[in-house]
Amino acid sequence: MSPSKVPLPYTPTMPVVFEKDGFKFGFYSNDHRPIHVHVRKAGAEAIFDVEDRVELRESHGFKVRDLARAEELAQENRDSIIKAWHEHLD
Numbered sequence: 001m002s003p004s005k006v007p008l009p010y011t012p013t014m015p016v017v018f019e020k021d022g023f024k025f026g027f028y029s030n031d032h033r034p035i036h037v038h039v040r041k042a043g044a045e046a047i048f049d050v051e052d053r054v055e056l057r058e059s060h061g062f063k064v065r066d067l068a069r070a071e072e073l074a075q076e077n078r079d080s081i082i083k084a085w086h087e088h089l090d
Contacts, residue, residue: 014038017084018077023070025077027085035085039070048074050081 014026023041035051044061048054054075059067074081 014040015088017081020073021069023066023073025074025081027089029088031085031089035082037074037081039074041066041070046070050074050078054078 014024014028016024016026017037018025023039025037025039027037033051034049036047036049036057039046039048041062044059044063044066046059046062046067047057048071049057054071056067056071062070
């Protein structure tokens, strides 16, 4: 198969709830429960569940220091994340 005919993976755009320190926090329009937030920075991505408490579900490519900062920001903005989830997905 020629390079021009290789199918590219589908990557839906992620509406951003907020940005800080280079991190982008958001979720997809068709996302599912439990309430969670996707965090991206410089090609890395993590998902934190936020419904009951902030808890890391998965992470790819983050340095430990950046992951700790992302978790801190998710905790600080948990109420706003949950509010935005309900406004967009309920």
